Amino acid sequence: MKLFSSHDSRLAVLERKVGLFAFAGLGALLLVFVIVAIEQGMFASTTKLRFQTNDVGMIHEGMEVRLRGFKVGKLLGISLKNDGAVEVQFFVDNKYLLHIRHGAKVRLVEQGLLGDGVLEIVPGPKDQPNLVANELLPFERQFGMGELAHELVERLKPILDNVRVTTTSLNEPDGLINHVKKVAVKFEKTGEDISSLMQQTQGVIAEENLKLGKALDKSSEAVDKVGVAVDKVGVAVDKAGVALDKASIMIDSFHDVAQDVGKVTASSAESIPPMLQDGRVAAEDARNIISSAKDAWPIKNMMEPGETIILPMDSYGVTNAQPK
Amino acid sequence: MVLQMHSQSNSALLISFCLMLVACGSAPEKQNSRTEQANKLSARADAAFLQGEFESAKNDYLQALRINQSVENAAEIAIIRFNLARAFHELAYPEQAHLQLDTLFSEPALPYPPATLAAAAALKSQYYLEGKESSLALSWIEKGEGYCQKKCTVAGSLLLLRAQLAQRDNRLDEAQKFADDAVAALKPGMQQMELANAHRLSGEISLAKNDSARAIHSFQQAHAIDRKLGIPGKIRLDLMRLGASHERAGAAAAALSYYSRALTVSEAMGSKQGADEVRGLLKALQIIPEANISGPQ
Structure with missing residues (x-):
């Protein structure tokens, strides 16, 4: 590049501009990375909690953990214990931990007919002590569509x-x-x-x-x-x-x-x-x-709003066809 | 250059895909509560009409009409007046039936859809034809054709009415042509009942022209459709016509079989008058089965 700049002074300016552009680009990329990391809660102070279940159906890594509809954490991992139970670890942002007291439980809730499941924390009574890290919470499943249909049949x-x-x-x-x-x-x-x-x-x-x-x-x-x-x-x-x-x-x-x-x-x-x-x-x-x-x-999109329809013509009328 | 064109076509494809996705995801337009209520009443009335509960159908149509009038739903008003005319006609109130249809053509009129006006004109023509007022029937057929422009859903029905008029005036060749045109114009999926009517009329004209083979073919087609639709009165008619066609062709055994079937259908319908009519035909064949009506008389 210097070889070219010694021949043409405009190339020296261009070199600075390219350098600035590259720095700006890298800076923007870093900023985006930081923003995404903050959004993902990578820098947030969290507490790890866990629950046990005997069926891992509808539960997967990365699924949201909610409290009263707010996203407060995420599922970290699922492991099979020696006794055959499935243990699930999840974290909750510390700023929401105040609302979750001892006696709280985790519930798997299905969203709509085809919606994904989310883990909903049912907070314990306010007079109970705060949760500690790695505490085991009780777990339950809310009836999904399949269970509801089965329940209905039963x-x-x-x-x-x-x-x-x-x-x-x-x-x-x-x-x-x-x-x-x-x-x-x-x-x-x-x-x-x-x-x-x-x-x-x-x-x-x-x-x-x-x-x-x-x-x-x-x-x-x-x-x-x-x-x-x-x-x-x-x-x-x-x-x-x-x-x-x-x-x-x-x-x-x-x-x-x-x-x-x-x-x-x-x-x-x-x-x-x-x-x-x-x-x-x-x-x-x-x-x-x-x-x-x-x-x-x-x-919803398949359901057509009812329309007024014209009765089909019958020029060989019913009156002619059916002797009274 | 080729690469650029390829890229452009890919972009167009992507945009088309996105537009289609948006179209699929879009919800249908929500009706206002009054229109929705009127439509529900109208649907209930349609069901009642098709089950032969004409009084109940009339009441629901009247309610639906009032609601639609209150929000000036022109298209729905026209359809309900047409349906209401049919209900009044079945209840033996011909003046009320004509009144409902006349309202659609009188001033000041809302901008009613031409296709519904064509259907209303066809219905008026049919009523005049049943009342043996041929000239009025013809004038309303012409009026209907004016609204229809040969492309609307009642185009086949208007041809069928013309065929009936020609048949009545003993212009059999002309009638046959109109009936054939009606069969061609009527869509098998959408207008089954009217298509069966067209086949039956074509068979009747063929029978009048002593063309038994063609008449049998037409009646068989009508019978197949009517069985599919499950209309006993018309199945009975088709069987009687098939019997008559075979009788005319000299196949007395086949005629007997069809008449016997027609008698069974009449008895199952609980129609004493209908059964007696078939017995008359059987008597003409010198075979009279015993009366066996167990249903309501």
């Missing part, structure tokens, strides 16, 4: 069994449906009896009213006939008494029917509420899963 099984058993018992000759049918027949019969009784009572009252009217008309003519009329009234009262007795029998019959209904309701009350409860929980789980799936990419 919870649906007893419901379906219950439905099958209940349906069978309902359809048996002495089952609930036949029982209800019998009760309904009793009701109908009772209704008919009551209707008949009402008509009978009305008839008796009308007849006796007529007789009483006649008796009263005649009372002015012949006082001695009053006794006879009174006797007739007595007969009418007796008949009314019989009618009242019949009404009492009917009320007893009603009471029996009501007792039957009570038994039917009581026998259903034992089995139906747990079924409904299970069904409600299962339906809610299913709705949550479907709702989450619908909101997750890429299913």
Whole structure:
């Protein structure tokens, strides 16, 4: 280069410029490296912690450790112990360690339908002492989509069994449906009896009213006939008494029917509420899963908003095709 | 130079890939809550209509129409009025059906899509044709063709209506040509029901022209589609027409088989009138099976 610069003075200036450019480039590269290192927490003061699990599924080196949604650390390494347990080491930035007390636990959480897992620290009670380096924390897994689906299937099984058993018992000759049918027949019969009784009572009252009217008309003519009329009234009262007795029998019959209904309701009350409860929980789980799936990419993009569609033309109309 | 061009094409490829990726990742446009509600009602009404629950379909369409009118969704209003006209027609309210369709063509009108207006015109023509008002039916076919420009989805239906008009006027060659054009215009995937109608009409025209072989072929095609769609009334019609075609061709045994099948379908539908009609055809063949309707009358 000096050889060239001795021939051309412009090359000496160029040499300085190239040197400056190279220095600036190296400086920028170093700065970027430092920034990345800071971002990665290489210079941060950290504390190493660990947890043990018997399944390393969804856990991998470098995965994030979070506290209340904040990234507070990273998974360092996974090793298989002599006793067969898997030990996982991770570090937490010391500035967040104040929030994690003794009694804290680590939970593996899945993000969305296809999302990666993260380790979430569930902080212990605030009155507990601080954690020390290399302390062993308890570990648990939150249900992922697969586990939720499995759980749903497991919870649906007893419901379906219950439905099958209940349906069978309902359809048996002495089952609930036949029982209800019998009760309904009793009701109908009772209704008919009551209707008949009402008509009978009305008839008796009308007849006796007529007789009483006649008796009263005649009372002015012949006082001695009053006794006879009174006797007739007595007969009418007796008949009314019989009618009242019949009404009492009917009320007893009603009471029996009501007792039957009570038994039917009581026998259903034992089995139906747990079924409904299970069904409600299962339906809610299913709705949550479907709702989450619908909101997750890429299913979200596959879901088309509903559109109003025109019915297909049928110029050989349904009316022509189906004789009424 | 070649290297530079190669580099440019690579960049273009990369940009295209990125654009496609963005397009794939983009979410569809979110509907407003009222439009969404109206669409749900409309979808429910469509399902009710296809299940033959016309009263329920009518009520849901009316509600969906009111919501769409409140936000001036012109395209949806036009579609719902068309569907509503179909529901009213099935409920035997022909005036209400015509009123819904007339509203689409009266002033002041919203900018309704021409394809829906073409469909509405075709429907009016069909109703006039059913009412034996041929001149009005023809005028609405022409109006529909004006909106359709031979390219819309009801182009095949308009040809089918022209074929029916020609058949009614005993212009059989012309009718056959329109029916054939309709078969060609109707898309097998999208317009199955109308395609089956076109095959059936083509078969009827062929039968009227004493071309039994062609009629049988057309009815068989119609029957295959109707079985696929699962429309008992039309399956019954196809079987009756197939029986008639075989009877005309002198194949009494085949005719008997088709009529018997038509009778079974009629009985399964619980249609006494339909069953009696088929028995009449069987009687003409001198074979009358016993009545066997076990379903609702």
